[in-house]
Structure formats: structure tokens, C-alpha cells
Amino acid sequence: MTKTYEELVTELRDVVRQLEDDRTGLDECIQLYERGAILVRLCEELLTTAEMKICELGRD
Amino acid sequence: MDRAQRSLFSEEWGSDPEPDEPGPAAPRRHVLEVGELAAIIDDLLLDERLIECFVRGEVTNFRRHASGHCYFSLSEERDGENAVIPCVIWRRDAQRLRHGLEDGQTVIAFGSVAHYAAGGRYQFYVREAEQAGIGEKFIQVERWRCDLGAEGCFQEFRKKDLPRYPARIGVVTSPTGAVLHDIVNVLTRRFPVELVLSPTAVQGDGAELEIAAAIRRIDGRVDVIIVARGGGAFEDLYAFNHPEVVRAVVACTTPIVSAVGHEVDVTLCDLAADLRAPTPSAAAELVAPDRAVLLEELRQARRHLADLLHDRWERADDEVRELRDRLRPGRLAFRIDRRREELAELDGRLARGRDRALERRRSELSGLAAVVRARSPFAPLARGYALVERNGSLVRAAGVLEQGALVTARFGRGRARLRVEEVCDDEDV
Numbered sequence: 001m002t003k004t005y006e007e008l009v010t011e012l013r014d015v016v017r018q019l020e021d022d023r024t025g026l027d028e029c030i031q032l033y034e035r036g037a038i039l040v041r042l043c044e045e046l047l048t049t050a051e052m053k054i055c056e057l058g059r060d
Numbered sequence: 061m062d063r064a065q066r067s068l069f070s071e072e073w074g075s076d077p078e079p080d081e082p083g084p085a086a087p088r089r090h091v092l093e094v095g096e097l098a099a100i101i102d103d104l105l106l107d108e109r110l111i112e113c114f115v116r117g118e119v120t121n122f123r124r125h126a127s128g129h130c131y132f133s134l135s136e137e138r139d140g141e142n143a144v145i146p147c148v149i150w151r152r153d154a155q156r157l158r159h160g161l162e163d164g165q166t167v168i169a170f171g172s173v174a175h176y177a178a179g180g181r182y183q184f185y186v187r188e189a190e191q192a193g194i195g196e197k198f199i200q201v202e203r204w205r206c207d208l209g210a211e212g213c214f215q216e217f218r219k220k221d222l223p224r225y226p227a228r229i230g231v232v233t234s235p236t237g238a239v240l241h242d243i244v245n246v247l248t249r250r251f252p253v254e255l256v257l258s259p260t261a262v263q264g265d266g267a268e269l270e271i272a273a274a275i276r277r278i279d280g281r282v283d284v285i286i287v288a289r290g291g292g293a294f295e296d297l298y299a300f301n302h303p304e305v306v307r308a309v310v311a312c313t314t315p316i317v318s319a320v321g322h323e324v325d326v327t328l329c330d331l332a333a334d335l336r337a338p339t340p341s342a343a344a345e346l347v348a349p350d351r352a353v354l355l356e357e358l359r360q361a362r363r364h365l366a367d368l369l370h371d372r373w374e375r376a377d378d379e380v381r382e383l384r385d386r387l388r389p390g391r392l393a394f395r396i397d398r399r400r401e402e403l404a405e406l407d408g409r410l411a412r413g414r415d416r417a418l419e420r421r422r423s424e425l426s427g428l429a430a431v432v433r434a435r436s437p438f439a440p441l442a443r444g445y446a447l448v449e450r451n452g453s454l455v456r457a458a459g460v461l462e463q464g465a466l467v468t469a470r471f472g473r474g475r476a477r478l479r480v481e482e483v484c485d486d487e488d489v
Contacts, residue, residue: 006225012361019368026376033369040362047351047358050252052244056235057258057277 005046012039098177105182110173114199115145115184116192119165130154132161134169134184145173149186158294159191168195194295201301205328208303213310219334220315222347223283228254229347230282230314232274235259239288239340246344251351256282262289268302275308275316284315284347287329288340291322300327309333319343441472448478459485 003011015036018024024032092100117134124130128151135144147169149157161167171186190198208214229247233239235257247255260274261267271287278285287309289300299305300320309316309332318333319340330336337343385391433439441447447470448455455467465480 004225004227006223006227009225016361016364016368019365019372022375024372026372029369029372033365036365037362040358040365043358044355047251047354050351052248052252053254054244055254055256057256057274057281059259059274059277 003042005043008039008043008046012036012043015039095177098175101175101182102177105173105175112170112172114168114170114195116166116168116195117145119161119163119167120144122161122163124154127151128154130161132163134167145184146181147171147184147186149189153187157189159194161189166192168192168199170198190294197295197298201298201328204301204303204306205331208306208328208332213306213328214331218310222315222317222335225251225349226253226283226347228256228282230256230258230278230285232258232260232271232278232285232287233289233340234262237290239290242339242341243286243288243344246341247348250345251348251354253348258285263292263296263299267299268304271299272304272308275305275312279312279314282314284317285312286317286319286337286340286343286347287333288319288343289321290340291325294325297321297325297327300329302328305329306332317343317347438470438472441470444472446471457485458483 015032019029019032019036115134117136120133120135122130122132130149130151132147132149133144134147135142137143149161149171167189168191169184169186169189171184171188173182173184175182188198189195212218231240231243233243240257244255247253256278258274258278260270262271275285275287287300289297297320300318306328309318309329315335316333317335317337318327318330319337319342320327320329323338326336335346337346438447448467449470450461450465450467455461461467461480461483463480463483467478467480469476469478
């Protein structure tokens, strides 16, 4: 199940917020950073590879 | 002379009115200034029936002044009776008219009646005017606006926020025509997503039913809906004012952006939608974020992440360095030395305390000894006196002795055995 851009960006914001928190441990920070970097890349991929798909609902 | 025919300005004028003839037509004695009279007329015309009302009539005597203001009359002939009202339409309102006015047209005009004191006439000040057939539709739309407004269809508080990153965008519009094309173009450029078209006729008989059905059909299947139609005359956009469409928009659970006609056209569908866009292209821009902006934001996010991690690492490094400093052996030795010093100092204080206590007792003792010495029965002996004893008893008077008696004398230091040579009993010391 691929995530939507919205979900990815929401998670990325959460990662940044935790990373900004001084109470977060160093180990956790490194993991958060790695996760954040992946999220950024996934978001960029979604944006650059997105293509317009058009479909039409049938009328009644 | 009949009183009614008498000139008001005959000599009776100004004299006391006859008390038995006060009738309603009796002239008042107060003379109004023209301005006062005009003010009364102004006041009388402040009647809500004359303010912001619609009037149907035939345009006559239309003339456009060089200033841009237009003057004409609206007239009606019925049963051989002619009624005319002079009209003014100011330049700004005249410019906004969708159709130019000309003599012979039957129009419906919207405006207010007011008194033009400087010209001594009342006029109908027209703000809007439409040809009668279209005018009826305008009035119908106004009625719908009131009714639907009363139903709460245009209330801001029930308007929904648009999703920030829609993955599926629904479009309710004509499957042919430039509108869909424009929307696809904008979305392709900004943020390509899945677009779902819910096709419908956008004008003509029954279009309102089709539009409403198209909205209901797509509701819930997409993240956001654009209801759009290109520019057109008021009659062309009419279906988007219809309560069928407005109620479908209000009932829709998916956020709706409405873009009907050009920016100057505001339909009831626009008012009911969660957001109004001036054009279909603008609606597409409002709905989809710009991918270039998002990519830049992602680049910034990546930099921010790296900065945050680096800062955190530096803080950890500082912490370790500080702890290492605090653990240095030198620091420990220093602490031991300090303890030692403390100990030595305490030791010194202990010794000093002990010495002081001894000294105090010593001086106390020598004081006591001096007192004891001063009180000693032998003390005077040191000053040269002597005690005389005989058989262990003190001799206090010479009379108890006889010549040749043996006595002992005690001196300040030592004693001696003495033999009495002579006794003189009669002398006091």
C-alpha cells in the first residue's frame, strides 16, 4: 500500500518536530534523521513522477 | 363673498381664524421656506416601498450625457392612462449595464425614488436595469438568494476547508469545451493527480437537475470537487443560481470550489460553495499546490533535518567533553588535598581549644592559691613575725612563761628551740 503525499508529508513534519525536541535521545535522533531523509526522497519521487490520470464517471 | 374663492392674501390673511370655521383646508399661518418644504418632501419619500424596488416600464427619452450619466423616463400606458417617472442612472452604474438601454425597450429597473431638491422633482435613481424577460430572471435569482440565505445555504461557518494535497480531484463541468482543458492544463503543470470528471450540461432546460445530479454522483469519490463553467451571459449561467444546484452544493460532503463564469459574475452556486474561484483555471490553482514550491520545501526540509542532527550531535559531544573533564584524576587529588587541609585546620582548632582550656584553669588555680596563701596563719611569719609554742600550744602572753621555760619559735622559714631568760609581763606591744 503506497502512502499518499499528504501522509508522507505529515509524517515528515512529525519527524522534524521530534528532531527539534531537545529531549529526544541521540540514538533516536539518528533514526529520525534516516527516516526523515527517506520521507523527503519519497515525497520528491511522488512529485516528480506524478502523471495526470483522467477518468470519467458514467452518467445515470 | 364665498370664503373659498377669496384670495388667501386678502386682508383676512394673518388675522385670527374664525373659530367656527377651522376646516382641514384652513391655511396655516406659518410660512415655510422652500428648503423646509423640500426637506418635508425628502422625508415623505423615505418610504421603504420606494427604496430599492423593481419597476417595469418602457424606456422613453433616453439620452446619455457627456458626463456618462444617463437620463430617461419609464412609462406605462394602461387603459388610456399614461404614467411616467423620470429616471437617472449614474455613469458607474450605466457602465455596468449588460445591455445598453434604448427607447422602446421594456425593462425592469432596480433602484430608489428620491427627491432632487435642486431641480424640484422626484426621480427614480436606477442602479441596475435589464430587459424585461431577463429582468424577471434577475428578480427570480434575488428571490432565491433571499430564500436560500434564510435556509442558511450561504453561511460561512459551515464551509469546509480544502485538503492541502488532494490525490483525486473531481470536476463537474461539460465534457466538451475549454473549461476542462484549462483545468487539466493547470493541474498537469502544478500537481498532477487523478482527475475524475462528472460530466453534465451546464446550460439549457433542466441543466440545474443535471448539475445537481453530477455533484451528488461524484460526492465522496474524490478529495475535492471543482464545479466550473466558462464565461457567458447571465441567462447562460442561470442554472447555477437554481436552488437544485445550490442545495446539492450545500449537501455535498466533499469540499467544493465553484468557478462559474467570469470574475464579475457571482452565482448562488459560488456563494454556497466552500470556496469561490474567479475562473476555472484559478479554481485548479486553488485546489492543487504548486509542485515546484513543494520541491523547494522538501529541499529545505532535508537541509533542516541535517542541521538538526548535526546540532544534536554537537550537543552530545559537548556533554561527553564536560563529563570527561569532571572525571579527571587531578580533580580528584585536588578534592583530597582540600579534605586534608580541612582536617589540619580542624586539628589546629582542637589543639588551640585544649590549650586555652588548660590555661584558663591554671590561672584560676593560681588565683585561688594566692587567696589561700593570704589567708594562711603563717603568712605574717614571712613578714618577720614569729609564733611561739609551748608543748604544741600557742603562747599568747608572756605571763604564762617563767624563766628557764623551753619554747619553740616558728619563723617564716624554719623553727628554733628557745630558753626564756626573762619574763616581763606588764608591757603591751
